[in-house]
Amino acid sequence: MLPKFSQATYESEPVSCKKCGWSGTGADAILIDFYGITDSQDLYCPECDKKIGTLVKEKRTDPPVDNTGGPGL
8 A cells, every 4th residue: 555645745754665765755756646637646756657655635624615696795
């Protein structure tokens, strides 16, 4: 099972690749995003391109804005 990282803190968290031995921070890894299609993003090793983790997107806690009334209502 690959490690899961928080969207808010992954850039400063240590990550490593079991395949080639590379280690660094989440900011050093390659982040792949599927343009909002999925709820997660994948981190890949910059040396050997192996998937090394998953970045879990934070859930919104703000209530949705109701703009169905139009402007000024």
